[in-house]
Amino acid sequence: MKHDLTKIPEIIGRYPQEPGSLIAVLQDIQKEFNFLPCEALTATAEALDVPLSKVFSVSTFYNAFCLSPRGEKIIRVCMGTTCHIRGAKQLLEQLETRLNIKAGQTTKDMQFTIEVVNCVGACALAPVVIINEEYHGNCKVSDAKRFTRRKHEKEEA
Amino acid sequence: MRIESPKQLAALRKDLLAKDKQTTKKLMVCCGPGCLANGAGKLVTEFRNTLKKKHIKGISVEILKETGCHGFCEQGPLVVIEPEGIFYTHVKPADVETIIEESLRHDYVIDGLLYTDHRTGERKRTYHDIDFYSKQTRIALRNLGKIDQYSIDDYIMHGGYQSMAKVLTSMTPDSVISEVKTSGLRGRGGAGFPAGKKWESCAKADDWPHYVVCNGDEGDPGAFMDRSIMEGDPHSVIEGMIICAFAVGARNGYIYVREEYPLAVQNLQLAIKQATDYGLIGEKILGTEFSFEIKVNRGAGAFVCGESSALMKSIAGEVGEPRAKYVRSVLKGLHDHPTVLNNVESYANIPVIIDKGGEWFAKIGTPKSTGTKAFSLVGKVRNTGLIEVPMGTTLREIIYDIGGGIQDDRPFKAVQTGGPSGGCLPDDKLDLPVDFDTLTDAYSMMGSGGMIIMDDRTCVVDVAKYFLKFLVDESCGKCTPCREGLYQLHALAQKISDGLGTEDDIVKMEKLSDVIIMGSLCGLGKSGPNPFVSTIRYFRDEYLAHIKDHKCPAGVCTALIRYDIIPEKCDGCMACIFACAVNAITGRKGKVHTINQDICTKCGACMAVCRRHAVEVS
Numbered sequence: 001m002k003h004d005l006t007k008i009p010e011i012i013g014r015y016p017q018e019p020g021s022l023i024a025v026l027q028d029i030q031k032e033f034n035f036l037p038c039e040a041l042t043a044t045a046e047a048l049d050v051p052l053s054k055v056f057s058v059s060t061f062y063n064a065f066c067l068s069p070r071g072e073k074i075i076r077v078c079m080g081t082t083c084h085i086r087g088a089k090q091l092l093e094q095l096e097t098r099l100n101i102k103a104g105q106t107t108k109d110m111q112f113t114i115e116v117v118n119c120v121g122a123c124a125l126a127p128v129v130i131i132n133e134e135y136h137g138n139c140k141v142s143d144a145k146r147f148t149r150r151k152h153e154k155e156e157a
Numbered sequence: 158m159r160i161e162s163p164k165q166l167a168a169l170r171k172d173l174l175a176k177d178k179q180t181t182k183k184l185m186v187c188c189g190p191g192c193l194a195n196g197a198g199k200l201v202t203e204f205r206n207t208l209k210k211k212h213i214k215g216i217s218v219e220i221l222k223e224t225g226c227h228g229f230c231e232q233g234p235l236v237v238i239e240p241e242g243i244f245y246t247h248v249k250p251a252d253v254e255t256i257i258e259e260s261l262r263h264d265y266v267i268d269g270l271l272y273t274d275h276r277t278g279e280r281k282r283t284y285h286d287i288d289f290y291s292k293q294t295r296i297a298l299r300n301l302g303k304i305d306q307y308s309i310d311d312y313i314m315h316g317g318y319q320s321m322a323k324v325l326t327s328m329t330p331d332s333v334i335s336e337v338k339t340s341g342l343r344g345r346g347g348a349g350f351p352a353g354k355k356w357e358s359c360a361k362a363d364d365w366p367h368y369v370v371c372n373g374d375e376g377d378p379g380a381f382m383d384r385s386i387m388e389g390d391p392h393s394v395i396e397g398m399i400i401c402a403f404a405v406g407a408r409n410g411y412i413y414v415r416e417e418y419p420l421a422v423q424n425l426q427l428a429i430k431q432a433t434d435y436g437l438i439g440e441k442i443l444g445t446e447f448s449f450e451i452k453v454n455r456g457a458g459a460f461v462c463g464e465s466s467a468l469m470k471s472i473a474g475e476v477g478e479p480r481a482k483y484v485r486s487v488l489k490g491l492h493d494h495p496t497v498l499n500n501v502e503s504y505a506n507i508p509v510i511i512d513k514g515g516e517w518f519a520k521i522g523t524p525k526s527t528g529t530k531a532f533s534l535v536g537k538v539r540n541t542g543l544i545e546v547p548m549g550t551t552l553r554e555i556i557y558d559i560g561g562g563i564q565d566d567r568p569f570k571a572v573q574t575g576g577p578s579g580g581c582l583p584d585d586k587l588d589l590p591v592d593f594d595t596l597t598d599a600y601s602m603m604g605s606g607g608m609i610i611m612d613d614r615t616c617v618v619d620v621a622k623y624f625l626k627f628l629v630d631e632s633c634g635k636c637t638p639c640r641e642g643l644y645q646l647h648a649l650a651q652k653i654s655d656g657l658g659t660e661d662d663i664v665k666m667e668k669l670s671d672v673i674i675m676g677s678l679c680g681l682g683k684s685g686p687n688p689f690v691s692t693i694r695y696f697r698d699e700y701l702a703h704i705k706d707h708k709c710p711a712g713v714c715t716a717l718i719r720y721d722i723i724p725e726k727c728d729g730c731m732a733c734i735f736a737c738a739v740n741a742i743t744g745r746k747g748k749v750h751t752i753n754q755d756i757c758t759k760c761g762a763c764m765a766v767c768r769r770h771a772v773e774v775s
Contacts, residue, residue, distance in 0.1 A: 022474035023457055027416075054475075061476045061633075063458030064416045080378035081573065081607070082535040084623050085615045090761045097738045097758070118460065118627065120417050121381030123535035124191040124230030124542065135194035141762040142736045 007032060008040050012047045019050045022058055026065060034074075035066045071106045071113035075147055078128040080119030087141065088127040092116065094144035111150060159436035162444045163322040166313070173314040180220055182261060185237040187302060189226025189385055189543070192233035193420075196249075200234050203250040204257075213262050220261075222311070225389010226381075227302035229289055231541040232272060237302065242283035245270040275539065275561060289540050292559050294521065296529045297345075297505040298382075298545045300390040306424060309431040312392040318437055320511035324400050325445045328511075330360060333404040337507070339515030341527035346372055346463075346500030347575065347604040348680070349526070349593035355497055359487040360405040362495035369402045369410040370491060370498040373425075374468060376415060376460040377576025378627070380607030382531040383501035385543050387414065387421035390505065391428035395438065395451060397504030400511060402449045405497050410449060413468050415456040425453050460577075460631035464679050465490070465498045467633065478633045479679035500605065502531055522548030526592035530603070536573075536610035537564045546591075553587040556610060567612040570711075571695070575604025577624045577631075578684035580691025581617060600691050602684070616713035617696040618703055622650040624688035632681060639682030642673040646689060653700060655716040656707040663693065663700060712774040715759040719775060722763075724749045726771035733763035733772065 011028045015021035025048065029040045036059055045052040059065040077083075077092045092114070096102055099112050106113040122128050125137025129147060136143070160166050186204060188197050201223055208218045227235050232246035238260055245256065248270060259265040271280040272287055284290045295301075304311040312318070324333055338353030359367055371394060375383040387394060398410045414422050429451050432438045440448045454472050461467045467477035469491040490496025506528060510518045519527045526548040532555065535541050539561035546555060552572055556562070563569050571581040574591075580601035582589070589595050593603050611620070625647035634640045649666050652658045670686035677683050693700060702708050709717040722733075722742075729747040741757040744750030752763070764772040 020472075020474040023471065024455065024474075027455060027457060058474075058476055061459065062416075062456075065457060079627075081576075081609045081620075081623070082379045084378075085536055085609070085611060085620065087761065087765075089623075093758070094738055094760050094762060097760075117417060118376065118458075118631075119378035119380070121190045121375075121384045121533075122194040122230075123379055123381060123533060124233065125194050126535070128194065137194050140765045141760055142766045144738070144762075145736070 005037065005039050008043050009047075012044055017047055017049070019048055022048055022050055022055065023062070026055075026059055030065060035069050069106070069110070071110050073111060074113045074115060074132055076115045076117045076130040077103070078118075078120050078122070078126070078130070079116045080123060080126070082123040083119075083127040086126040090141050091127055091129070091139055091144060094141050095148060098144055098148045109150075112148065158434070160443065161436065163326050166318060166322055166443065169310075170313050170316075170319075173310055177314060181215055182220055183239040184221050184261065185224045185227070185239060185302065186221065187225075187227040187233060187235040187237070188223045188306065189228075189230065189233075189301070189389060190381055190420075191226065191230030191542075192235055195233045197234040199250050200236070200248060200253065203253045207253050207257055211257060211262075213257070216257075216261050222305040223307060224304060225301040225306045226385035226543050227284075228293075228298070228543040229272075229284075229287075229540065230543065231539070236270075237284065242285050244272055244281065244284040244287070246272050289542065289544075289559055289561065292546070292554065293544055294529050294547050295545045296509050296518075296521075297386065297393075297502045297531050298390075298543065299509065300393060301385060301543070302389075304390065306389045306391070307427060309392060309428065309435065312390070316512070317392050317508070318396055320508040321396050321399050321437070322443055324403055324511055325443055325447055330404045330406065333400060333511070334360060336515045337404070337510060340510045340518040341515075341525075342503065342506055342510060342518065343526060343593060344500055345502035345506070345530065345605070347578075347602065349603060352499060352503055355487055355499070356401060356404050358485070359495045359497045362488050364488070364495055365406075366409065366494055367405050367407040368491045368494060368496040369398050369405065369407045370469065370472070370496055371398055371410070371412040371504055372463065372465070372468060372498055372500050373412055373414040373418070373421065374456050374463040375418075375501070375605060376463040376631075377605050377607045379533065379535050379573075379609045380576060380605050381533045382543060382606050384418050384421055386501050386505050386531075387412075387418070388424045391421075391425045392432065393505045393508060394425075394501055395428055395432055397499075397507035398451060399438070399442070399449055400507050401497055401499070401504065403447055405495075407497070408449060410451040411454055411472050411491070412451060413454045413456060413462070413472055415462075416458045422453055422455055429453065459633075460627075461633045461679070461681055464681060467679070468498070469496065476633075478635045479681070481678050502606070523590065523592050525594055530591070530606060532606045532608045534560050534608050534610070536608075537567070537612040537615065538562070538610040539564055548592045549590040551588050551590050552582065555591065555608065556587070560610065563610065563612050567614065569610070570613050570615060571611045571617065573601075573609040573611065573620065574607070575602035575687075576607050577627050578602065578680065578687050579604045580687050581611070581620065581695060582691075583695045600687075600694055602687075614711050614713070616654075616709055616711035617692045617699050618650065618654050618709070619711075619713045621688045621692045622647065622654055625650055625685075628681065628685045628688075632685070636677045636682055638673045638676030639685055642669055642676075643682075643685050645669060646673070646686060650689065653703050654709075654714040656703060656714070658700075658704045660701075660704060662704075667693070718759060719754055720752055720757060720759060720761070720763060721773055721775065722750050722752055723771050723773055726769050728769055728771075730768070732766045732768070736762040736766040738762065
C-alpha cells in the first residue's frame with residue numbers, strides 16, 4: 001500500500017517544534033494515515049528533537065496509536081462495563097469468529113479491523129459498536145453477521 | 158466583539174434577554190452522547206430544513222436549539238418544547254413535520270410521543286411530571302438540556318460569566334478561596350479532596366508560574382457525566398477554571414480530554430474561541446489586570462492518565478506514568494510547577510458557588526459531603542441516564558425512584574460504583590446514603606460517578622474478572638505488584654470462572670490483594686484488587702458455587718453453562734441455525750432443532766434470535 005509521505009512535514013509543522021508536542025503530532029499523523037508509518041516516526045523524532053526510542057515508547061504506550069496499517073472498515077466494540085454486562089463480550093467473540101481474527105488485528109484482504117474501546121459514554125445504548133465513526137446501539141450477537149458482510153456479499157443479500 | 162467591562166457584559170445579557178422574550182416557543186433537541194448515537198443529528202437537520210420551508214409566524218429556525226444531554230438517555234432521541242416543557246421521546250425524522258404542525262403552529266400535544274409511566278401506564282405531558290426528573294437537584298448539570306451547546310450568548314443569557322465578573326471586580330483571591338472552602342466542595346473526580354484546601358496550598362506556593370488543569374480524562378467505563386458537561390455546557394467549565402486561576406494566580410490552563418470524546422474536544426475548542434473573541438479569555442479580561450489562557454489537550458487512550466501525575470506527564474508529551482507523591486502536585490505538578498488539578502464537574506460547580514455563596518451550597522447534601530453529585534445510571538436499570546442528586550440520597554431512591562427499578566422487573570443483585578477501582582454493593586446496602594465517606598466505609602467508593610446496576614443474570618465472578626482484565630491492560634507497568642499481581646489475580650479469577658478453582662485460590666487471591674494494595678504507587682494499583690475484594694466480601698457464595706458446584710448461578714461463565722433447545726417451544730423456524738457462526742445447530746424446517754454441545758461455543762446467538770424463547774441456559 002502506498003502512502004503519501006510528503007504530507008508528514010506539514011503535519012509536524014502544525015505544532016511548536018518541541019518535545020511537548022509529541023502526542024499531538026502523532027495523533028494528527030494517525031488521523032491522516034490511519035496508522036503511524038515508520039517514516040513518520042523518524043521524521044517526528046528529528047523535528048521535535050526527541051530520541052526515536054521515546055517516540056516509539058509513547059506510540060506503544062497509548063492505546064490510540066497503531067503501528068500497522070488498518071482495514072477499510074474499523075469495527076470498534078465498546079467494552080465498557082455496561083456493554084460488558086449487556087453482552088458485548090459474546091458479540092466480540094462472534095465478530096472474531098466470523099472474521100477469523102482477534103481484536104486488534106486486520107483481515108488479510110485489508111477490509112476489516114476489529115478494535116476494542118473502553119467505554120464511549122453511550123451506555124444507554126449498550127452494547128455499542130462503532131463502525132468508522134458511525135454508532136450502532138443495542139447490538140445483539142446476531143448483528144455480527146450484518147457487520148462483517150463483505151462488499152461483494154452485499155449485492156447477493 | 159470584545160467585552161471591555163462587567164457593565165458591557167450585563168448590557169449584553171439584558172439585550173439577549175429582551176430578544177429572547179420575543180420568541181414564544183423553543184425547540185430543544187437533545188444532542189447528548191446517547192441521543193446522538195441514536196440519530197439526533199439527522200433529526201436536527203430535518204427540523205432545520207422543515208422549519209426553513211414552513212414560514213410559520215413567530216417561528217423561525219432560531220428557535221431550534223441543539224442542547225447537551227437532557228439526561229433521560231433511555232428514551233432518546235429527546236425533543237423538548239419550552240417553555241411548557243413538553244417532552245417527546247423516541248423521536249424519529251418522520252415525526253418532525255407533525256411536531257412542527259401540531260405542537261409549534263398550534264398548541265396540540267402529540268400523545269403518541271409522550272413518555273408513559275411504566276407503573277401506571279399514564280402518559281406524562283411535561284418532563285416536570287416525570288419521577289426521573291422531579292426527584293433530582295441540578296447544579297453542575299444546570300444548563301444541560303436548557304441551553305444551546307454551541308452558543309456563548311445562550312450561556313451568558315442564563316447568567317453565565319456573571320460569577321467571573323463578580324470575582325474579577327469585587328473579590329480578592331483570598332475571598333474566593335474562603336468562599337470555596339465555606340462551600341465544602343470536595344473534588345468530584347473520586348478522591349473527594351476538599352477543593353478550597355487544594356486551591357489555598359497552590360496559591361501559597363512561592364514558585365511561579367502556577368497552572369490550572371482540568372481533568373476531563375473520564376476513563377471509568379460506564380461514566381459519562383463529564384463528557385456530557387464538556388459537550389453540552391463547556392462554558393461552565395471554562396468559567397470555573399478562570400475563577401480558579403484568579404484565586405491561585407495562574408496564567409495558563411489546560412483541559413485534558415480523553416481520546417474517545419472527539420466531540421467534547423470540538424465543543425471545548427469552539428467555546429474557547431468564542432470566549433476569546435468576547436475577551437473573556439486572554440489578555441486583560443473585562444478590562445481588569447487579570448489575563449488567562451486555556452489550551453485543550455487530547456489524551457491518547459490510556460486509563461492511567463486520569464491519575465493526576467500521569468495526566469500532567471501526558472500533557473508534557475511523555476508516557477503517562479504516575480510518580481510517587483512525596484511532594485504533592487499543588488507544589489510540583491505540571492512542568493514541576495504548582496498546579497491545581499480538578500475534575501470537570503468540580504469546575505462546573507464553581508460559578509454557582511460564587512453566585513449563590515458557599516453557605517448556600519453547604520446546606521445541600523450532608524455535612525461532610527456537601528452539594529450534589531452527578532451520576533450516570535446505567536446497566537440493567539429501567540431508566541438509563543444522567544442524573545444529579547443531593548449527597549446523602551440513598552441508593553434505593555436513586556435506583557428505584559429515579560431509575561424506575563430493574564429492567565424487565567428482574568431481581569436486583571448489585572450496584573457497582575466507582576469504576577474499576579470501586580466495588581459492588583448488594584441489596585442489603587441499598588439504604589445507604591450516597592456520600593464520599595459512607596461508600597468508602599462500605600468497601601466501595603464514590604469514584605467519578607458511574608453507577609452500574611446488575612440483576613440476577615450478571616455474574617459477579619465475571620464482573621470481577623472483567624475489571625481485573627481492564628486493569629491488567631491499563632496498568633502502566635511501573636510498579637511490579639500492580640503489573641504482575643493484577644495479572645495473576647486475573648488468572649486466578651479466570652480459573653474460578655472456568656470451574657477449575659479451589660478454595661485455596663480464594664485465600665491466595667486475598668493475600669495477593671493485600672500485597673498489591675501495599676506495594677503500588679498510584680490509585681490504580683492501590684485500588685486495583687477492589688473488584689475482587691468487594692465481591693468476595695459480599696458474594697462469597699457465588700464464588701463457592703463456581704468452585705464447589707461447578708455452576709454459574711447467573712448463567713454467564715461459558716465453561717459452566719450449556720445452551721439447550723426446549724423441544725416443546727421450538728417451532729423449527731431455523732433462525733438459530735442461520736445465526737450460529739460455528740454450525741452447532743442442526744434440524745430441518747418445521748422440525749425441532751438441537752444443539753451439538755461439542756461444537757457449541759456458548760456465544761448465545763441462538764438465544765438472541767429465538768422469538769419463541771425456546772433456547773434456555775443452564
